[in-house]
Amino acid sequence: MSAFEIADAVRTGVISARTVVSRALERIASQEGELHCFNIVTREEALASADAIDAKVSRGEDPGPLAGVPVALKDNLCTRGIPTTCSSKILEGWLPPYDATVVERLRAAGAISVGKTNLDEFAMGSSTENSAFGPTKNPWDHSRVPGGSSGGSAATVAAGYVPLSLGSDTGGSIRQPASFCGVVGVKPTYGLVSRYGLIAFASSLDQIGPFATTVADSALMLESILGHDPRDSTSLDKVPTSIVSALSLGVSGLRVGVISDFLVDADDTVVDAVRGAAVALSSAGAKVDEVAIPELMNGLAAYYLIAPAEASSNLSRYDGVRYGLRVDGPDVASMNARTRALGFGSEVKRRIMLGTYVLSAGYYDAYYTQAQRVRTLVARAFNRAYEQFDVLIGPTTPSVAFGFGQKTEDPLAMYLSDLFTIPSNLAGHPAMSVPFALGEHGLPIGVQVFAPALGEPVMFQVANAIEAAQQERSRGPVGVSESRRS
Amino acid sequence: MSFLTPGWELTVGLEVHCELQTKTKLFCSCANVFGEEPNTNVCPVCLGLPGSLPVLNRMAVEYAMRIGIALNCRVEPSIFHRKNYFYPDMPKDYQVSQYDAPINVDGFIELPGGTRVGIERAHLEEDTGKTSHMGGGGRIHDADYSLVDYNRAGVPLVEIVSRPDITSPEDARAYVSELRSILVASGASDGRMEEGSLRVDANVSMRRTGTSELGTRCEVKNMNSLRSLGRAIEYEALRQVELLESGDRVVQETRHWNENEGRTSSLRSKEEAFDYRYFPEPDLVALDPEAEWIEAVRKALPQMPSARRAQLGAMVLSTDASLDEHALSDQIATVVDLGLDQLVTASIAEGADGRLALARCANEAATRPDEARALDPTAFCELILLESSGKISATQSKAVLGAMLDNSGTPAEIIARLGFEGVDEDRLGTIVDEIITANPKEWQRFVEGDEKVAQFLFGQVMKQTKGQANGKLVAQAFNARKGS
Amino acid sequence: MAAEFTPEEVTYVATLARLQLSEDEVQHYAQQLSAVLGHIDAIRALDLAGVPPTSHSFDLVNVLREDIVEPGVDRDEVLRAAPLAESGRFRVPPILGEAP
Numbered sequence A: 001m002s003a004f005e006i007a008d009a010v011r012t013g014v015i016s017a018r019t020v021v022s023r024a025l026e027r028i029a030s031q032e033g034e035l036h037c038f039n040i041v042t043r044e045e046a047l048a049s050a051d052a053i054d055a056k057v058s059r060g061e062d063p064g065p066l067a068g069v070p071v072a073l074k075d076n077l078c079t080r081g082i083p084t085t086c087s088s089k090i091l092e093g094w095l096p097p098y099d100a101t102v103v104e105r106l107r108a109a110g111a112i113s114v115g116k117t118n119l120d121e122f123a124m125g126s127s128t129e130n131s132a133f134g135p136t137k138n139p140w141d142h143s144r145v146p147g148g149s150s151g152g153s154a155a156t157v158a159a160g161y162v163p164l165s166l167g168s169d170t171g172g173s174i175r176q177p178a179s180f181c182g183v184v185g186v187k188p189t190y191g192l193v194s195r196y197g198l199i200a201f202a203s204s205l206d207q208i209g210p211f212a213t214t215v216a217d218s219a220l221m222l223e224s225i226l227g228h229d230p231r232d233s234t235s236l237d238k239v240p241t242s243i244v245s246a247l248s249l250g251v252s253g254l255r256v257g258v259i260s261d262f263l264v265d266a267d268d269t270v271v272d273a274v275r276g277a278a279v280a281l282s283s284a285g286a287k288v289d290e291v292a293i294p295e296l297m298n299g300l301a302a303y304y305l306i307a308p309a310e311a312s313s314n315l316s317r318y319d320g321v322r323y324g325l326r327v328d329g330p331d332v333a334s335m336n337a338r339t340r341a342l343g344f345g346s347e348v349k350r351r352i353m354l355g356t357y358v359l360s361a362g363y364y365d366a367y368y369t370q371a372q373r374v375r376t377l378v379a380r381a382f383n384r385a386y387e388q389f390d391v392l393i394g395p396t397t398p399s400v401a402f403g404f405g406q407k408t409e410d411p412l413a414m415y416l417s418d419l420f421t422i423p424s425n426l427a428g429h430p431a432m433s434v435p436f437a438l439g440e441h442g443l444p445i446g447v448q449v450f451a452p453a454l455g456e457p458v459m460f461q462v463a464n465a466i467e468a469a470q471q472e473r474s475r476g477p478v479g480v481s482e483s484r485r486s
Numbered sequence B: 001m002s003f004l005t006p007g008w009e010l011t012v013g014l015e016v017h018c019e020l021q022t023k024t025k026l027f028c029s030c031a032n033v034f035g036e037e038p039n040t041n042v043c044p045v046c047l048g049l050p051g052s053l054p055v056l057n058r059m060a061v062e063y064a065m066r067i068g069i070a071l072n073c074r075v076e077p078s079i080f081h082r083k084n085y086f087y088p089d090m091p092k093d094y095q096v097s098q099y100d101a102p103i104n105v106d107g108f109i110e111l112p113g114g115t116r117v118g119i120e121r122a123h124l125e126e127d128t129g130k131t132s133h134m135g136g137g138g139r140i141h142d143a144d145y146s147l148v149d150y151n152r153a154g155v156p157l158v159e160i161v162s163r164p165d166i167t168s169p170e171d172a173r174a175y176v177s178e179l180r181s182i183l184v185a186s187g188a189s190d191g192r193m194e195e196g197s198l199r200v201d202a203n204v205s206m207r208r209t210g211t212s213e214l215g216t217r218c219e220v221k222n223m224n225s226l227r228s229l230g231r232a233i234e235y236e237a238l239r240q241v242e243l244l245e246s247g248d249r250v251v252q253e254t255r256h257w258n259e260n261e262g263r264t265s266s267l268r269s270k271e272e273a274f275d276y277r278y279f280p281e282p283d284l285v286a287l288d289p290e291a292e293w294i295e296a297v298r299k300a301l302p303q304m305p306s307a308r309r310a311q312l313g314a315m316v317l318s319t320d321a322s323l324d325e326h327a328l329s330d331q332i333a334t335v336v337d338l339g340l341d342q343l344v345t346a347s348i349a350e351g352a353d354g355r356l357a358l359a360r361c362a363n364e365a366a367t368r369p370d371e372a373r374a375l376d377p378t379a380f381c382e383l384i385l386l387e388s389s390g391k392i393s394a395t396q397s398k399a400v401l402g403a404m405l406d407n408s409g410t411p412a413e414i415i416a417r418l419g420f421e422g423v424d425e426d427r428l429g430t431i432v433d434e435i436i437t438a439n440p441k442e443w444q445r446f447v448e449g450d451e452k453v454a455q456f457l458f459g460q461v462m463k464q465t466k467g468q469a470n471g472k473l474v475a476q477a478f479n480a481r482k483g484s
Numbered sequence C: 001m002a003a004e005f006t007p008e009e010v011t012y013v014a015t016l017a018r019l020q021l022s023e024d025e026v027q028h029y030a031q032q033l034s035a036v037l038g039h040i041d042a043i044r045a046l047d048l049a050g051v052p053p054t055s056h057s058f059d060l061v062n063v064l065r066e067d068i069v070e071p072g073v074d075r076d077e078v079l080r081a082a083p084l085a086e087s088g089r090f091r092v093p094p095i096l097g098e099a100p
């Protein structure tokens, strides 16, 4: 059942929220030992919330647009009294004294969280192999990664545990795992969704967004979490409020640009998928053309300067003084250094060191300021393209999901898998990945749809058309029945 | 300059951190209060908990603008940066501060002595928490461990950076004193140096007279009164001169003023490089106050101390042209500093003796400034008129003022309650005549000009009137009879 | 010119960032970070004179909050998270230097 169907059935009393949540918990119990999507499953809390929804229904109150829909939360979203770890040893055991804004909004919409999903430590990675608590498996092929950093959130939807989950996307951390796991993943416009309670990786790039099995479900979830939040100074106040209603508008007359630069470095099956989607949009009435935006190719370098720089500062607070891990030492400085040495994994340390380096006195202008100028170029290049096109499309990732261990020893190779997703974060623009075809080894391939700032309605319009033209699936994730996916 | 060896010139630049009197902290809604139980005014934001985000306090911005305008600065578009360094009193291990685009730039202060000190900038930043050092001698160097309280973390500060225009310890003190008055007058600060709501660091350097290039400077911290500021600068200047004269060089460093030992000492405990890795704070957006807002703040700004001193001085002088303004300047400064000028000016406007009103304010009312500011100016004026007309004596006037500060009624009510009878001129005349009759020998000596016997005769009157007669009127009465 | 992240630079940034590293780790990270830096170093060669740097995607200004007190977090909840607390405060090992 889709989130729409569940919410409808719960609101009308056709099915109880308790039944829906119990079934989700059963599915989790049956496969979780193998997949490891979750850092924690909050069974009791979920059942109690389901009962509260059912009570509302029986009292005739409005239980909200996501009534009884089980959802999973990336474990970098603060949940009051429930462990929030960022998949890091340094935060093991920490209980936030507050809920993230998105958590409050999901609850207000009637959604029921079933647990916190695994991620690359502090959202730094593209495979979920950087989790301190072990990797998550790709439900389509257990020898492959689910992508990352929101690997657990992508996999929990792909595995059919829950119809919706939340991830965060700093350089592709929603879209890349969505593509690898054959689900929809959305990175909204920067500032559309409040970051309050999202544990920061790179503050000027981080954005929370949904995973879903369908475009419509992802729109429904996005609608329930977006909107201005006075607790986030970067939160936008004039935002599109209705996205679901844009889905049915069709693409007739829309101008769609295919980013040609992204087709050069992608695998053949990935290129085929993008071209297939272009043809489908064209047949649906859109005007499709190729467009070269070479400036976007500089995005990766800028990203790997800006994101580590911000991260090095954001992660300073994990010092063993106020919460989380402490490894004692004879003085406070050595206590800090020992705590951080043991508490952080090697990818996090690499990025902290890289970020510290680019911000340090001798290199600031050559690297950091220069990267910020590239950021300006990327945004300008996108905006120039949007003078000609309503939306852009391209691949989400250069390849299908790769195997465990394939890139762990080569950070640079891992970083390159974010090549096509990073530019949207630098520009602050929205982008989403829609499953479209199956590629090598029968693994899913997502097509990425890009839109200008606050262009979510048109982005979803096009994503919906791509989904409608989705190529026949010869198979689905291991152990997930066909009815669960459609 | 007397303390210095001839041939040397002192250069001082001051950095003053001023806590703003907002109700809440700079980036969160926790109360900004002093002296609460540790860690009771904290929230996810000021504790730097993962996921929390800052939101700027409008009132802190407004106070910062008031300070900037009062210091003759330009209010400019500004942004916040992160200053990165590890320290346990800093919850995020970075301080949010303004770096290359501060809110206020390029102002000055005119000191009462006439010196003009440039203000480079006055920017907003957040305060740190407080550490207490436990065990050992309770000092940082020999403590067994430390305890951290984050109540102060995130309290709004304005850091005021002067240009190196100060050339003597006296001017340094005068600068801080004047700055303090301005900050208090603007309403932005309570100006309490002892409680740490005003903290002064001094950049001190020495150069040979006649050279233009500044010498290597040391930053001296931990002076918590104007007195210790002057002493610390003097000590540090002499230390540097001694080094330079013996052919050594001054090492640029931060030095700690030890009040008890009366000396500065190096803070560097080990080799640690500081590389603050400033970068624009991504969690906050730019600050660009509209011209109307700046103008509204400027218009609402109360008169500054220098203008008030000038005004008060002119008014006091207008009541008696023979007064020496210079001799009254300390009293005028005290009254303005404590915000009691209203009492004096209102009294003068009602025709009271300006010198007397000023003296009662600067000497008696000043001992209890909080209560004095709450006095009704009309009642205060009434008191001064009673005293100047001789209805009550100086001693009685002081007693009545004391009772007024206790808030126990109008001057008339207090006089009645204390039984201070008015000794009017008729009754005083009768008493004086009686005393002359009763003491003919003494009276004769008085007429011949014996000053000592005058005290005896006045004393007799005071005895008769139980000290309630006005001394000036008593003297007048005797002198009048001397001539007849 | 190929960018290099020297072992000395690794040691320097690790000190600034308070990360204790073994000698082996210093060598290992120097090698990996040099590879990463080598790739992104090309950015220095771009001629971007006249292009303003972007720190925030959108130019929001004057996002302000009213000066109204709201309740914070209960002290017991705060201190429960502390690795070590004493008399209502967070306890830390001795601090060797004053704040800069």
Ligand SMILES: [Mg+2]
Pocket: B097, B125, B159
């Ligand atoms: Mg400062």
Ligand SMILES: [Zn+2]
Pocket: B025, B028, B029, B030, B041, B042, B043, B044, B045, B046, B047, B154, C072
């Ligand atoms: Zn707070």
